[in-house]
Every structure is written in structure tokens, then in C-alpha cells.
Amino acid sequence: xxxxxxxxxxxxxxxxxxxxxxxxxxxxxxxxxxxxxxxxxxxxxxxxxxxxxxxxxxxxxxxxxxxxxxxxxxxxxxxxxxxxxxxxxxxxxxxxxxxxxxxxxxxxxxxxxxxxxxxxxxxxxxxxxxxxxxxxxxxxxxxxxxxxxxxxxxxxxxxxxxxxxxxxxxxxxxxxxxxxxxxxxxxxxxxxxxxxxxxxxxxxxxxxxxxxxxxxxxxxxxxxxxxxxxxxxxxxxxxxxxxxxxxxxxxxxxxxxxx
Amino acid sequence: xxxxxxxxxxxxxxxxxxxxxxxxxxxxxxxxxxxxxxxxxxxxxxxxxxxxxxxxxxxxxxxxxxxxxxxxxxxxxxxxxxxxxxxxxxxxxxxxxxxxxxxxxxxxxxxxxxxxxxxxxxxxxxxxxxxxxxxxxxxxxxxxxxxxxxxxxxxxxxxxxxxxxxxxxxxxxxxxxxxxxxxxxxxxxxxxxxxxxxxxxxxxxxxxxxxxxxxxxxxxxxxxxxxxxxxxxxxxxxxxxxxxxxxxxxxxxxxxxxxxxxxxxxxxxxxxxxxxxxxxxxxxxxxxxxxxxxx
Numbered sequence: 092x093x094x095x096x097x098x099x100x101x102x103x104x105x106x107x108x109x110x111x112x113x114x115x116x117x118x119x120x121x122x123x124x125x126x127x128x129x130x131x132x133x134x135x136x137x138x139x140x141x142x143x144x145x146x147x148x149x150x151x152x153x154x155x156x157x158x159x160x161x162x163x164x165x166x167x168x169x170x171x172x173x174x175x176x177x178x179x180x181x182x183x184x185x186x187x188x189x190x191x192x193x194x195x196x197x198x199x200x201x202x203x204x205x206x207x208x209x210x211x212x213x214x215x216x217x218x219x220x221x222x223x224x225x226x227x228x229x230x231x232x233x234x235x236x237x238x239x240x241x242x243x244x245x246x247x248x249x250x251x252x253x254x255x256x257x258x259x260x261x262x263x264x265x266x267x268x269x270x271x272x273x274x275x276x277x278x279x280x281x282x283x284x285x286x287x288x289x290x291x292x293x294x295x296x297x298x299x300x301x302x303x304x305x306x307x308x309x310x311x312x313x314x315x316x317x318x319x320x321x322x323x324x325x326x327x328x329x330x331x332x333x334x335x336x337x338x339x340x341x342x343x344x345x346x347x348x349x350x
Numbered sequence: 351x352x353x354x355x356x357x358x359x360x361x362x363x364x365x366x367x368x369x370x371x372x373x374x375x376x377x378x379x380x381x382x383x384x385x386x387x388x389x390x391x392x393x394x395x396x397x398x399x400x401x402x403x404x405x406x407x408x409x410x411x412x413x414x415x416x417x418x419x420x421x422x423x424x425x426x427x428x429x430x431x432x433x434x435x436x437x438x439x440x441x442x443x444x445x446x447x448x449x450x451x452x453x454x455x456x457x458x459x460x461x462x463x464x465x466x467x468x469x470x471x472x473x474x475x476x477x478x479x480x481x482x483x484x485x486x487x488x489x490x491x492x493x494x495x496x497x498x499x500x501x502x503x504x505x506x507x508x509x510x511x512x513x514x515x516x517x518x519x520x521x522x523x524x525x526x527x528x529x530x531x532x533x534x535x536x537x538x539x540x541x542x543x544x545x546x547x548x549x550x551x552x553x554x555x556x557x558x559x560x561x562x563x564x565x566x567x568x569x570x571x572x573x574x575x576x577x578x579x580x581x582x583x584x585x586x587x588x589x590x591x592x593x594x595x596x597x598x599x600x601x602x603x604x605x606x607x608x609x610x611x612x613x614x615x616x617x618x619x620x621x622x623x624x625x626x627x628x629x630x631x632x633x634x635x636x637x638x639x640x641x642x643x644x645x
Contacts, residue, residue, distance in 0.1 A: 106529075110509050114524060114531050118514035176421050177441050182528075219445065219528070219587040220419040234422070271417065271424035312358050314415060314454050316426035317481040326481075 097149035100142050102191070103183040108139035112186070113215055123203035123210050128194045140187060145178055147171045152196040152232075159200070160232070161255045165248050167229070168236025179237070182216040182223070185230040189214045193229055201228045225265045238265060238276050250280040253287065256294040263303040269310045278323040279306070282331055293331060298338050305330045360476035361467050363398060363453075363485035370466050373398035375485040377451035379414065381492065387437040388494060390414070394451055394487070395432050400464040401453060401484055405430065409459055410484055413452045418494075419587070420445040428454070443494040446587050451487035455480055493592040507590040508532060508560055512539035523563050528589040530567065532559055550630050556620060564616035567594075572608045594619070 104112075111134075112119065122129050130139060150170035153159040171179075178184060189197050201213040209217075209226075216223035216230075225231045239251040255261060260283075270276045286293045293299055306327060309315070315323060361369035373396065380391045394412040396402055404410035413428035414436065421444050427436035459478040467474070478484065506529075513522060513533040522533040534542060542559075545551050574582040585591050595605045601618055608615065 107509050107511070110527060110529060110531055111511050113527060114511050114533060115514045175441050176423075177444055180421050180444060218584075221422040224422065268417065268419075268424070271419075271422045311356060312483060313479070313481045314413070314426055314452065314483065315481065316415065316424065317413070317428070317454055317456075322480065 098146050099149050101145045101147055102140045102187050103143050104187045105139050108134060109183055109186055116211060128191045130190055152193055154196055154199050156200060157258055164232045164235045164251055167232040171233055179233055185227050186215050188229045197228050239280060253280045253283040259296040260294050260299055263300050267303055267307050269306060269315055272316050274320055275315050278320050282327060293335060298334055301334045302331055362483055365488055368468050370464060371468055373466050375487050377487040383440060387440050388443055389437050391435050393433045396485060398466055409457055410453050411456045413454055415450040415452060418443045418447045447492050447494055448489055450489045452483060453485035455482045455484060507593045510542060512536050523566055530590045532563055553630050560620060561616050564619060565612050568608060568612040568615055575606050
């Protein structure tokens with residue numbers, strides 16, 4: 092049975108219009124609480140958007156918070172899988188999507204009404220480094236998929252589940268420069284998978300954060316990129332075990348003290 | 351990957367430590383961009399006999415570690431030869447690219463000893479594992495711009511925007527984005543919009559806005575580089591910086607070491623607009639007087 096797929100050409104923001112939005116963010120704060128997209132009236136007929144040559148499948152995102160990230164990563168990455176790296180790193184594209192196409196999703200997921208709302212980093216790119224790619228509200232979904240998608244598995248998003256097990260894992264893994272090497276990222280995700288299946292998970296903040304700090308330190312004295320996946324796993328496992336053991340002992344001490 | 355000065359668990363040949371004395375590790379590379387790839391030609395060398403022997407025996411390799419934060423690219427390129435070529439698909443790199451020259455262990459090297467170890471190590475030897483750094487050189491940065499056009503005018507890195515704030519100053523410059531943003535109060539912005547439609551006034555407007563903006567930026571950069579302020583690293587990632595850097599190199603200036611007068615440099619960068627602006631204004635005045643005479 093053929094499944095009908097709706098295709099669409101992606102639009103993107105004109106460069107100066109993007110800049111206009113960014114430099115006037117303070118004055119435009121209230122606009123981010125509106126229930127509907129507002130760029131048309133803001134730019135007042137000026138040519139603020141263009142149609143790109145990028146054709147993708149139409150996609151709807153599930154409205155919600157962190158619990159929807161996994162499903163939305165699968166949906167968005169599957170629909171936009173053929174984006175090239177330059178396209179996927181282009182702020183004009185993602186800013187259009189956060190402000191127009193996925194406005195309703197953004198209003199809930201990254202509500203600007205909250206006191207700690209960071210409109211700049213969620214609706215735009217707040218910096219020129221890859222940190223911006225995993226902070227922008229829509230770009231992050233694509234880059235989560237890109238970092239964890241595994242063609243060799245039956246469920247190609249199996250490792251994505253571990254990447255998105257907690258917000259802390261996402262930040263501590265993809266926020267580190269060693270994760271730019273997909274081999275390193277996938278090895279760590281595979282270790283997480285093994286530990287989860289052995290009922291010894293490492294996704295909690297008190298375990299995962301020190302593990303990623305140790306890996307970061309290791310990367311300063313050893314070039315992790317020089318190792319094969321098996322060698323990487325051999326190198327990283329002792330760190331995982333050491334940190335896990337230390338955490339387990341500290342938890343035991345707490346229980347003993349409480350008793 | 352920025353290799354910062356650090357202590358390693360074993361002696362490493364580097365420019366920032368004396369773990370290994372009387373030894374050098376030199377590196378150079380050339381690069382070109384084609385439509386399909388960025389092609390790098392690397393040349394690495396060391397005068398340290400033991401390290402060179404390790405490479406000769408295949409126990410160590412010469413390598414370049416390449417990283418581009420804008421595209422989340424990171425890869426190691428290695429060779430058993432001192433001179434080698436490596437290619438990166440051009441769509442994997444954009445903006446600032448960091449390259450670090452290295453010599454790393456290709457396999458486990460038990461009991462590594464070196465005649466040139468600092469005497470603090472006495473007669474110690476070290477077990478080195480695959481991937482461990484044996485020598486590290488000075489990191490280099492370069493800019494890859496996909497749509498770089500050597501003929502592209504410098505004005506493309508400037509953007510004049512309206513300032514929506516009620517208390518907007520007469521002019522405000524913001525260099526935190528990809529372009530240099532010159533913000534004008536709404537009324538001035540509208541006036542600018544009307545005036546720039548007149549070709550004879552464009553150079554004058556450029557002199558009014560872009561030259562002082564450039565002088566401001568150059569003075570700021572001069573100060574930051576002189577004080578070795580780390581804040582400058584953020585600016586280096588910006589597209590305006592990269593385009594400006596390339597333009598200044600063509601004119602024989604070093605953006606990281608400004609010695610000449612910044613007003614002079616700014617005029618050079620824009621192509622000496624003041625002379626043309628005065629000439630344009632003269633023409634504009636003559637035209638206006640001509641119109642008055644006709645009517």
C-alpha cells in the first residue's frame with residue numbers, strides 16, 4: 092500500500108530580516124507571547140522570507156515538553172533527513188521554522204512566559220558555535236537525530252532513546268566537543284544501552300555528569316578520534332565503572348547514615 | 351580542538367612545556383577549496399631522534415586534528431609520512447576551522463624513553479597507549495567561507511537597522527552577530543533609506559556610517575589583542591571578522607597586530623571613500639543648483 096507523503100519546500104528568513112529580529116529582541120519581547128505567528132505584520136509586506144530549494148516531507152510535531160522530544164526527533168529528522176550539513180547549520184532556516192511553521196509547538200515547549208525563558212537561544216542561534224545547534228528549539232531535534240541515528244539497527248532511532256533519556260545527558264554529551272565525532276557519541280550511547288539493559292543505568296545526573304567530565308579530560312591527553320569503536324569502548328568502560336561504583340558507595344553511605 | 355597548556359601523564363614535546371628539551375616539532379600546511387572538497391597539504395617534522403624513529407617504525411603517526419564548530423565536524427587525519435595530503439568534503443566545513451598538528455601513538459608503546467626527557471624525569475620510562483599524544487604543535491585557524499567571493503564588497507558585512515528603543519542613541523554599533531549592525535533611531539533609519547536610493551549619495555553615506563564604525567571596531571580589536579583578551583575569540587567566529595580579516599590581508603594589514611593608524615586602515619578597507627564622497631557631494635550640489643536654474 093503506497094503511503095501518500097506530502098512534500099513541501101522549506102522557507103527561510105531573509106538575512107537582514109533575521110538580524111532585525113535579533114537586534115530588536117528586547118523591544119519585541121511581548122510578541123513572543125502571541126498565540127499566532129506575527130512576522131508578516133511585523134515586516135509589513137517587506138520581502139522577509141524566501142522559498143528554498145530544499146524539499147522535505149510535511150511534518151507535525153507533538154505539542155508538549157521534554158517527554159515529546161524523542162517522538163519529535165524521530166518525526167522531524169525522518170522528514171528532513173536529506174538536509175545537507177550547510178543547510179542544517181543555517182540559522183535563517185531554523186529561525187523561520189521556530190517563528191512560523193512550528194510556532195504553536197514552540198509556544199508550549201519553549202514558552203517565553205517563563206521567568207527563565209531564553210528566547211534568543213531557543214528561537215534563534217545565540218552563538219556561532221555548535222552549541223547553538225542543540226539549543227535552537229527546532230534545530231536541536233534534527234541534530235539529535237543526526238548524532239544518534241544508526242542505519243545498521245532495525246530501530247534506527249534506538250540510540251536516540253538513550254541520548255534523550257534526560258536533559259542532563261543531552262547537555263553533558265552534545266555540549267562537549269568530543270561529541271562532534273559521531274563514533275565517540277555512538278560509543279557512549281551504546282555503553283548507556285548496555286548499562287540500562289544490565290539494570291545499571293548511568294543516565295542520572297550524579298553519574299553521567301562526572302563520566303562526561305572524565306571523558307573530556309581523557310580527550311585532552313589522548314586523541315579519542317584515533318581509536319576504533321571497540322578501542323573506545325575499552326577505554327571508556329573503566330571510567331563508567333569507576334564513577335558508577337563511587338556513586339553506588341556514596342548512596343550506600345547515605346542509607347547507612349539515615350539508618 | 352584547542353590544545354591548552356596542560357600537564358600530561360607522560361612527557362610530551364610541545365611549545366608550552368619543557369618536558370622534552372632541545373627538540374622541535376614544526377608544522378605547515380597549505381589548502382585550497384574546490385567545489386567538492388577542501389584539500390590540505392600538510393608537512394610535519396621533528397628533530398627529536400626517538401620520536402622520529404617511532405614514526406619511522408610505524409609505532410607513531412603524524413596527524414592533523416581538524417575541527418569546525420559551526421558544522422559540528424571533527425576528524426583526525428594521519429599518515430606515516432611527514433608530508434601528506436588529506437581532503438574534506440567542502441560541505442563539512444564553514445566558518446572558523448581549527449587545525450592541530452600532532453604526533454600520536456599508533457599502538458601501545460611500553461617503556462617509552464627519550465634521551466631528551468627533562469632531567470626531572472631522571473631515568474623514568476612511560477607506557478604509552480594508542481592515541482596518546484607524543485608531540486603537539488601550535489594550533490592554527492583558518493576561515494572557510496562557502497560563498498566567499500574575492501570581489502565581494504566590504505559593505506556586505508554591514509547592516510543598517512532601525513533601533514526600536516524609545517531612548518535610541520544617534521548611532522549604535524553591535525558586533526555580536528554575523529554582520530556588523532549599525533542601529534539608527536527610526537527617523538534616521540527612514541531618512542537613510544530614502545537617501546541611499548540616490549546613487550550620488552551612497553559613498554557619502556558610507557563615509558558617514560561605515561568609516562567611523564570600522565574605526566571603532568579596529569580600535570576595539572587593537573585593544574583586545576594587545577591585552578590578549580580571550581573575548582576576541584568570540585569575534586573571530588563571526589562572519590564579519592572573517593571577511594574583514596581576508597580583506598585586510600589582501601591590503602597587507604594584520605588584523606591581529608594593528609600598527610598603522612586605524613582611520614587610515616579603515617579608509618583603505620573601504621577604498622578611500624572620503625575623496626569620492628567629496629567629489630559626489632560637489633556633483634550633487636552642482637546638479638541641485640542646475641535644477642534651480644532650469645526652473
